[in-house]
Amino acid sequence: xxxxxxxxxxxxxxxxxxxxxxxxxxxxxxxxxxxxxxxxxxxxxxxxxxxxxxxxxxxxxxxxxxxxxxxxxxxxxxxxxxxxxxxxxxxxxxxxxxxxxxxxxxxx
Amino acid sequence: xxxxxxxxxxxxxxxxxxxxxxxxxxxxxxxxxxxxxxxxxxxxxxxxxxxxxxxxxxxxxxxxxxxxxxxxxxxxxxxxxxxxxxxxxxxxxxxxxxxxxxxxxxxxxxxxx
Numbered sequence: 001x002x003x004x005x006x007x008x009x010x011x012x013x014x015x016x017x018x019x020x021x022x023x024x025x026x027x028x029x030x031x032x033x034x035x036x037x038x039x040x041x042x043x044x045x046x047x048x049x050x051x052x053x054x055x056x057x058x059x060x061x062x063x064x065x066x067x068x069x070x071x072x073x074x075x076x077x078x079x080x081x082x083x084x085x086x087x088x089x090x091x092x093x094x095x096x097x098x099x100x101x102x103x104x105x106x107x108x
Numbered sequence: 109x110x111x112x113x114x115x116x117x118x119x120x121x122x123x124x125x126x127x128x129x130x131x132x133x134x135x136x137x138x139x140x141x142x143x144x145x146x147x148x149x150x151x152x153x154x155x156x157x158x159x160x161x162x163x164x165x166x167x168x169x170x171x172x173x174x175x176x177x178x179x180x181x182x183x184x185x186x187x188x189x190x191x192x193x194x195x196x197x198x199x200x201x202x203x204x205x206x207x208x209x210x211x212x213x214x215x216x217x218x219x220x221x
Contacts, residue, residue: 031207043198043212050207086151088210094158095166096141100150 003027006087006099013106019074021102023087026068030094034061034072035086037101043086046072077106110135114199114213121189122221129184129216131199137211139202140182144168144195145215151198157182158204189220 004025013019023032034046047054047061049070054061058077063070074081087099112133121127133140141156143166153166157176171193173185182201186193197216202208 033210035210035212042214043200045210045212048207048209088151090207094139094164095156096143096153097167098143098151098153100148 002100003097004087004089004099006085006102008102009100011102011104013077013104015078015106015108017077017106019077019081019104019106021072021085021087021104023070023072023099024068025070025087025089025097027089027097028092029068029089030092031090032063032070033088033090033096034070035088037084037086039083046085074104079106079108082106110211112199112201112211112213114197114216116216117214118217120219120221123190124188127186127189127218129186129197129199129218131182131184131213132180133182133201133211134180135201135203135211136179137201137208138179138204139208140176141166141200142172142174142182142184143198143200144193145198146195154184154197186218189218191220194218194220 007022032049037043049063058075060073082105084101086101115130138159142154143151145151152168155174157163199213
């Protein structure tokens with residue numbers, strides 16, 4: 001079993017839909033990162049969380065430390081949100097452990 | 109502009125020919141790291157560095173070397189590349205090892221024939 005599990009692996013949506021991507025982990029962590037990777041592109045950091053909730057524009061990230069679970073929400077999705085979203089946790093050894101990513105496609 | 113710069117962006121080489129992928133950041137970050145990304149396997153950490161002269165192995169260090177002689181630079185060295193090191197490589201940095209937003213380079217696509 002992977003130490004970081006994301007679901008779903010693939011997600012399609014119509015423009016305007018509310019989207020949720022989940023990340024569960026099994027190790028102790030000091031921080032959790034949500035990353036975005038566009039096709040053929042580089043990787044951009046969306047959020048770093050150690051507790052609670054953060055919001056940036058249409059993106060919201062939450063984390064529940066007790067349940068070892070984080071969610072990334074996208075409100076009013078748009079085709080430009082189509083990308084791979086990656087959850088990564090920084091363990092207590094300072095190594096980063098990545099989920100395998102969620103491929104999101106948003107259609108007009 | 110805050111950035112992480114990797115070079116080369118694309119490289120085709122042959123088995124056994126030593127190569128170095130450079131990584132430089134201009135944000136005075138303490139933490140730097142290298143990852144490889146392979147289809148179906150996602151991102152995996154190769155090596156990381158908490159500060160100058162402090163490096164440690166990630167999950168897939170075999171076949172790679174790193175050094176951190178200056179804070180801004182963290183080169184990845186493949187002493188004797190093999191075809192199984194064909195991959196997309198990313199360098200990243202953050203303010204510290206225990207926290208801080210991650211900044212990624214644009215990636216280096218390496219093909220070993």
